[in-house]
Amino acid sequence: MNLKYLTLALLPIIFASCREESKSRQSTKRPNIVFIMSDDHAYQAISAYDDKLIQTPNIDRIAKEGMLFNNATVTNSICAPSRAVILTGKHSHLNGKIDNRMPFDTTNVTFPQLLQKAGYQTAMFGKLHFGNNPKGFDEFKILPGQGDYYNPKFITQTGDTTITGYVTDIITDLTIDWMEKRRNPAKPFLLMYLHKAPHRTWMPAERHYPEFTKKSYPLPETLFDDYTTRNAASPSAEMGILKHMQISYDLKVPDRIANTLDIKNWNQIGNRIGRLNADQRAAWDVVYNPIAEDFAEKFPNMNDSLLTVWKYQRYMQDYLGTIAAVDENVGRLLNYLDKKDLSENTLVVYTSDQGFYLGEHGWFDKRFMYNESFKTPLLIKWPNVITPNTTEEEMVQNLDFAQTFLEVAGVNPPSDMQGESLVPLLKGEKEAWDRDAVYYHYYEYPGEHAVKRHYGISTKEFKLIHFYHDVDEWELYDRLKDPNEIRNVYEEPEYAETVEAMKEKLEEVRKKYKDSDELSNGYIELYKENGWIK
CATH class of the missing domain: 3.40.720.10 (Alkaline Phosphatase, subunit A)
Known part of the structure; x- marks a missing residue:
């Protein structure tokens, strides 16, 4: 065969080989x-x-x-x-x-x-x-x-x-x-x-002010949770939308308006708004001042439920x-x-x-082992x-x-x-x-939002939590029957065997990850040394 034609005949094979080699190099x-x-x-x-x-x-x-x-x-x-x-x-x-x-x-x-x-x-x-x-x-x-x-x-x-x-x-x-x-x-x-x-x-970007400040969102099923059976969650935690979400700092009502209202819990926006330049501040005021003025007009007629809903909606508008x-x-x-x-x-x-609470259990923030x-x-x-x-x-x-x-x-x-x-x-x-189980441990107490120290494990079916330090509270949740985690079944007789099995699993997992009460107590001593616990 003529060398020229032989070369032409081999070219597709050569190119294919190069492509495969290139793919192989890419895959490795x-x-x-x-x-x-x-x-x-x-x-x-x-x-x-x-x-x-x-x-x-x-x-x-x-x-x-x-x-x-x-x-x-x-x-x-x-x-x-x-x-x-x-x-x-x-x-x-x-x-x-x-x-x-x-x-x-x-x-x-x-x-x-x-x-x-x-x-x-x-x-x-x-x-x-x-x-x-x-x-x-x-x-x-x-x-x-x-x-x-x-x-x-x-x-x-x-x-x-x-x-x-x-x-x-x-x-x-x-x-x-x-x-x-x-x-x-x-x-x-x-x-x-x-x-x-x-x-x-x-604080949203300026381009999102007009759309999001006009939206209304569905209320969470547990927005008005009463925390029955969950002693460690209430009344200590300071992350409630009604009581702890601040009117000015969080929800952008200027202090000049908040000062005229009978509001116990409000705080200035401070340097967060102070960082805006003149043009940014002008765009901000055009949208947020009318919202604050409308709130001031409605506030005297608001009960706790109406105020909770208003704060939730403002929270969602800016967060989202x-x-x-x-x-x-x-x-x-x-x-x-x-x-x-x-x-x-x-x-x-x-x-x-x-994760983060978007009104579930009436909360914002995080910290808890709840879902x-x-x-x-x-x-x-x-x-x-x-x-x-x-x-x-x-x-x-x-x-x-x-x-x-x-x-x-x-x-x-x-x-x-x-x-x-x-x-x-x-x-x-x-x-x-x-x-088959994951481990959790939260330490920052006393501290911001006042969530008690706790550790626990979760499987796909159940979650066991132990609150400790200045309390001794246990909670068990049936994750399949109670996805909102509003019913602590730790003391219920029909879950006694589950409690025993989960406690055994908890000890096994703590040992695996090298956690212990001794380590926990050591960190409490560090808190005392730093003056965070009296």
Whole structure:
């Protein structure tokens, strides 16, 4: 055969071989990891879970292209400790960050440090909430503490900077700027993209004022909960919408109006509004002043029920308004990954540092082991690994993220990490998952919102909680019969065997995770040493 024709005949085979080799290289290339976390984002406010309150099409897209977890929970429902658990893969009692006050032990080894050491380029943008110099990152721009919604300051490796604008948009701008200008295409990357929203005081972007301040939302079934059978939840907890949600600080009634009303619990908005420049403040006042004036007119005729409903609606308008911006910006990042052909080899996670009460039990905030703050949203997509539009019911925790990311990157986890890699579940290999209970421990008492110290375990069927320190209260919930967790059945005779079995399981799990009453008492002594307990 003529050499020319032979070459032409072989070309399709050569090209096919090259394509297969390229595919093989792509399949063995270490995946990028994009970790998206918002602050206090209730699963009830993600339409992939529940569409009664808001539509979140961009966050939902992660579930549609990947997996939605229905039983994802946290180990300690409070901001900084949750983040410490995520970074270290260890429960609070071992990593030492038990609450928002206790300093983070920087000798802890975090998964970003391990990924960086293994050749990943690493970056963090947004809200960390503790520490000003996170280890394991080639670049970071983080908010100091809680940060601000408008014209926020950022801490960077080269100094502090203030950026004009809305924080959710700015965090995304910084993230995409890094992706566009400083990402090394020769390296896999870990990107931690961390939103302040929807954390208190729930200040929406200007573009969302008109729509969300006019909306009305369905009331939660348990908005007027009387806490019967739950002594530890009432009357001590200070997170009630009626009694503890502040008219000015939270709900934006200016002090000049609040001062004219007979309101026992109100507080100035203070520097949150003070950060707005003249143009931003003018746009704010056009919308929020008429709302406050209308409230002042109606307030004298409001009983407790009417005031609770008004406060709930205002709370939801602003809280959900901040989420609208989060969803838009998640869409911006997902679209960028698509545009740059990065999506196929990138694992994307969307979660929150914990759940949040949206009026359930009459509350806002978190901290309790009850469902709305214990459960956290978790949506993961990983093309060619996760079957799209999959729902997972197995019990997973934020404790598991570190080991998951290390396995994805081919890095062996340290022996003291306590989670379990989610990779088998992501691959649909459920037979490799054998966890039947998850552990929880909350410490910050006395402290803000006055939620008693407690620990407990949850299975798919039951939840056992022990409140301790200055009380000794036990609670058991039948999760299948009582999903709202309003009936404590601990003392009911028909649940006696369940109580015994759950207590045995609790001791087994505490031993597994190396928690004990001795450790708890040690942390109480630390509170005394710091003057937090008299």
